[in-house]
Amino acid sequence: xxxxxxxxxxxxxxxxxxxxxxxxxxxxxxxxxxxxxxxxxxxxxxxxxxxxxxxxxxxxxxxxxxxxxxxxxxxxxxxxxxxxxxxxxxxxxxxxxxxxxxxxxxxxxxxxxxxxxxxxxxxxxxxxxxxxxxxxxxxxxxxxxxxxxxxxxxxxxxxxxxxxxxxxxxxxxxxxxxxxxxxxxxxxxxxxxxxxxx
Numbered sequence: 001x002x003x004x005x006x007x008x009x010x011x012x013x014x015x016x017x018x019x020x021x022x023x024x025x026x027x028x029x030x031x032x033x034x035x036x037x038x039x040x041x042x043x044x045x046x047x048x049x050x051x052x053x054x055x056x057x058x059x060x061x062x063x064x065x066x067x068x069x070x071x072x073x074x075x076x077x078x079x080x081x082x083x084x085x086x087x088x089x090x091x092x093x094x095x096x097x098x099x100x101x102x103x104x105x106x107x108x109x110x111x112x113x114x115x116x117x118x119x120x121x122x123x124x125x126x127x128x129x130x131x132x133x134x135x136x137x138x139x140x141x142x143x144x145x146x147x148x149x150x151x152x153x154x155x156x157x158x159x160x161x162x163x164x165x166x167x168x169x170x171x172x173x174x175x176x177x178x179x180x181x182x183x184x185x186x187x188x189x190x191x192x193x194x195x196x197x198x
Contacts, residue, residue, distance in 0.1 A: 041064060051064045052064070052083050082094075082095075088110070088111045088112055089108050089109065089110055089111065090108070090109045090111065091106060091107070091108050091109075092106070092107055092109075093105065093106040093107075101123070101124060102122075102123075102124075103121070103122070103123045103161055104120075104121070104123075105119060105120070105121050105122075105159050105161070106119050106120050107157055107159070109155075109156075113155075114155050115132060115155035116155055116157040117131060117132070118130060118131030118132070118134075118157075119131075119157065119159070121139070121147055121159055121161065123141055123145070123147075123161075124141075126141065128147070130149050130157070130159070131157075132151075132155075132157070134149040134157075135149055135150060135151040135157070136149070136150070137149050141163075143163065144163040145161075145162065145163035146161075146162075146163055147160065147161040148160045148161075
């Protein structure tokens with residue numbers, strides 16, 4: 001697939017190709033969604049890593065990352081969720097496989113600027129780079145498979161991916177953002193998996 005020919009970018013308001021609302025909004029997270037929340041670990045005034053906790057496929061998960069990364073494999077061979085911390089940047093990633101096709105999203109949050117500064121979406125042999133300037137864009141991979149980039153509160157970015165011809169109508173919405181309160185902040189990495197197949 002030629003990236004220039006087959007990936008079309010258009011400026012649209014708040015794109016959610018698969019229909020779910022922004023997973024970082026204030027509504028309760030559905031029981032069947034995956035939710036991972038992370039918070040910085042401090043040594044004095046310095047951030048030295050990330051704590052994380054959440055619910056993935058009904059399983060309560062928690063841990064910490066001081067250097068390197070942590071990866072959680074869910075439904076072996078189908079999905080993995082990763083979180084890493086390095087040089088004041090938090091990286092969160094999700095990989096989801098349907099048959100032989102894999103979609104992978106990685107987003108980076110900068111603790112200094114308080115923004116999700118960008119990321120990559122890879123599907124098959126095509127990689128799309130996105131950042132804050134990509135908010136409102138949609139990418140068409142052909143065959144009814146699309147990805148949309150939208151903004152979420154407090155500098156976050158959300159990627160919604162999927163289509164009627166992928167896994168019988170499955171897709172996901174993945175976001176990395178931040179909240180600030182009283183001078184402290186936390187990083188939210190949230191993932192919603194959507195199945196439309198009968």
